Amino acid sequence: MKQFAVIGLGRFGTSVAETLSRMGYDVLAVDVDAEKVNAVMDIVTHAVQVDALDEHALKSLGIRNFDVVIVAIGEDIQANILVTVMLKEMGVKTVVAKARTELHGRVLAKVGADKVVFPERDMGVRVARALVAANIVDQIELSPDYSLMELIAPREFVGKSIGEAAIRMKYGVTVLAIRRGDEIIISPGARHTVEEGDILVVVGRNDRLRRLEQ
Numbered sequence: 001m002k003q004f005a006v007i008g009l010g011r012f013g014t015s016v017a018e019t020l021s022r023m024g025y026d027v028l029a030v031d032v033d034a035e036k037v038n039a040v041m042d043i044v045t046h047a048v049q050v051d052a053l054d055e056h057a058l059k060s061l062g063i064r065n066f067d068v069v070i071v072a073i074g075e076d077i078q079a080n081i082l083v084t085v086m087l088k089e090m091g092v093k094t095v096v097a098k099a100r101t102e103l104h105g106r107v108l109a110k111v112g113a114d115k116v117v118f119p120e121r122d123m124g125v126r127v128a129r130a131l132v133a134a135n136i137v138d139q140i141e142l143s144p145d146y147s148l149m150e151l152i153a154p155r156e157f158v159g160k161s162i163g164e165a166a167i168r169m170k171y172g173v174t175v176l177a178i179r180r181g182d183e184i185i186i187s188p189g190a191r192h193t194v195e196e197g198d199i200l201v202v203v204g205r206n207d208r209l210r211r212l213e214q
């Protein structure tokens with residue numbers, strides 16, 4: 001079972017720590033602010049008040065033994081970058097760091113962050129897309145060019161089989177699954193008919209996926 005540590009318990013860090021805990025993972029939550037630590041005390045496995053810039057204190061937490069450490073310090077960009085560097089130097093295998101801007105993200109990648117996340121930017125994109133395209137349920141970026149998307153079946157597909165709708169040929173995307181109420185049809189064949197209200201799970205190039213938005 002993977003062990004996680006979250007450093008910085010603002011809104012983002014707290015949400016990550018709580019979600020991992022609910023999923024049954026061991027989570028060490030760290031913040032310099034005792035109030036933030038107290039707020040998650042009953043939710044996570046361990047919560048400690050430590051200044052993550054204090055290298056000795058970090059080491060004594062055994063931080064290098066965690067599989068994944070999430071640097072969720074937000075406003076203090078300097079602390080965010082320095083902690084990321086220290087964690088990599090200590091030998092933490094996977095460091096996920098939260099970036100505030102594109103440039104900050106590039107710096108984090110240069111200093112060794114294994115994954116850089118942009119929660120504000122990504123949530124802004126999601127909300128904007130959901131406002132414009134009412135049929136998009138969710139989207140996961142797989143790479144800068146490809147995404148996995150969940151969408152309510154576009155009108156022109158309803159009543160047709162996947163083969164008749166020629167989804168792959170015309171749109172260049174692949175239907176991985178269909179969600180119909182509680183039922184899930186994995187890898188539907190060409191003969192499978194799309195019904196009204198079906199949710200399609202599709203994968204493809206971002207520009208191709210855009211054409212399915214309504």
Ligand code: ADP
Nearest residue numbers: 008009010011012031032033051052073074075
């Ligand atoms: P968010 O935008 O996700 O709410 P914030 O920047 O408001 O993020 O919160 C980041 C958290 O990181 C705060 O709770 C702050 O106390 C904590 N933090 C800042 N610097 C350090 C540090 N050096 N060590 C540990 N925690 C820190």
